[in-house]
Amino acid sequence: MNTALHERAPLAIVARGIAKAYRSSQPGGSLSVLEGVDFTLRAGEFVSIVGPSGCGKTTLLRILAGLVAPGQGSLEVLGKVADGPGPERAMVFQSFALLPWLDALDNVAFGLELRNIPREERSAIAADYLKLVGLSGFEHAYPRQLSGGMQQRIGLARALAVDPAILLMDEPLGAVDALTRSWLQLDLLRIWDETRKSVVFVTHDVGEAVLLSDRVVVMGTRPGRILEERVIDLPRPRSDATRESARFNELSMQIWRSLKEMVIERPSVGAERRSREARAGARAS
């Protein structure tokens, strides 16, 4: 049902053949972070990227954001070639990236300030978005006076305030405690329902990905690549009760199984030791 709708929706992001490598410590060596990644996001779609640490999911998101240039491949955003950040995309950071010397209202208004929106106008817009994320009454609180969950609400409001078509979220709930996290997931559902942004959401929490997404992209390591994509056909609007449905658990288990195989098959410590032993063997012979 969701799927049919999204298949007809215009493309928000098309990334083809994305590869990225960093120079490694060995002379002439390089570490491949991403290889042959194809990724699409349709307008109004909520897509999560899950994968173990080191699978390059954050790097992929940063490439989509235009913060990192891909080594190879092409990136199109809203039908245009993108070679840097754009006004149609806004990012939510894992560590919030709030300015400690600005209060909540000014932090939310920061993106608008950079677009030279006059003070009164941007404060009014910022106040509306603070309300949307449930922080009315905290306009003049400073980040350090607020909990992690509240700080991330500010980070989300700041991204939404510039009214981007696409929201890019890098493990936005990774730095808050488990209870707050469950609560914020429900808030994200509500906020997404009200705003209907196209979202790319990076997480390592399978349940979170299933609860929030229309589609989940599973990534693997060495090199970082897309292993599979799964359409999440849970009906919307979703709620806390969605977590108890049989389909939710079935989808979560399926995704967990493919992740688990990869984590067990390729334990990173073992792999490193094996390659070290192989190199030592090659030197000896």
Place this chain on the structure above:
Amino acid sequence: MSDSATRGSARRLLAVRAVSLVVVLGAWQYFGDDSRPINFPTAWGTLQALWRQLADGSLATALAKSNQSLLLGYSLALLVALPAGTIAGLVDPIRRAIDPFLTIMIATPLIAVVPVVQAMFGLSLSARVAVVFLFAVGFLLRNTMVGVRQVDATLWEMGRSFRAPPFTMLRKIVFPSALPAIMAGARLGLGQAVSGMVVAELTLVGFGIGSAIEHANTTFRTADLIAIVLVVMAEGILLSWGARLLHRRFERWRIGEHGFA
């Protein structure tokens, strides 16, 4: 309860300081000797000498003359260190290039360089300005550089994701982030600048304070001499106190990183 406890300990501190001041002044008064000007004077005798020099305006004139070099030298140090430190904080190779010189500058007793300054500038005002500049610039430069370099990488990314132009990025993200470190450097630099001013006066040429000290010294008036030194000390304390107030104003939001106090 904790409020009254802090008030109580503040009162105790005040009492301790009052007692120690009374003890020092009492001992000074007791051991001092006003019978001949060349002797170490009593506290009262020194106070009289201070009053005399304040009343006839000689001390004010001397201070005003000396502070020319402080004002010019310190301003020049700010003018050079803020942009240079910012650039060095942003551009890694430049930072690596100037880092050893900075270390040397901060580690050497700069009084050793004064003869070199004299060779270059003679005994002019510019020589004194140069000494003040040299004393102050090291801390200013280092703290600006470190402050700019320590700006949180995700704040840079946040600015870039909103497509902030480079100058806006500096103004709205980098400088506010670096401000506590820069202010701490400005405070340290100011203390050094006062030292530089006095060193220049005493070792190059006595223009204001230096000539007043020289005069008191050659005419064997110890009370006058001590009075002048007390005034210089008072200036140093007042300036550092003012700088601290300014520093605090700028760091209301700060939690305690950038440990350069």
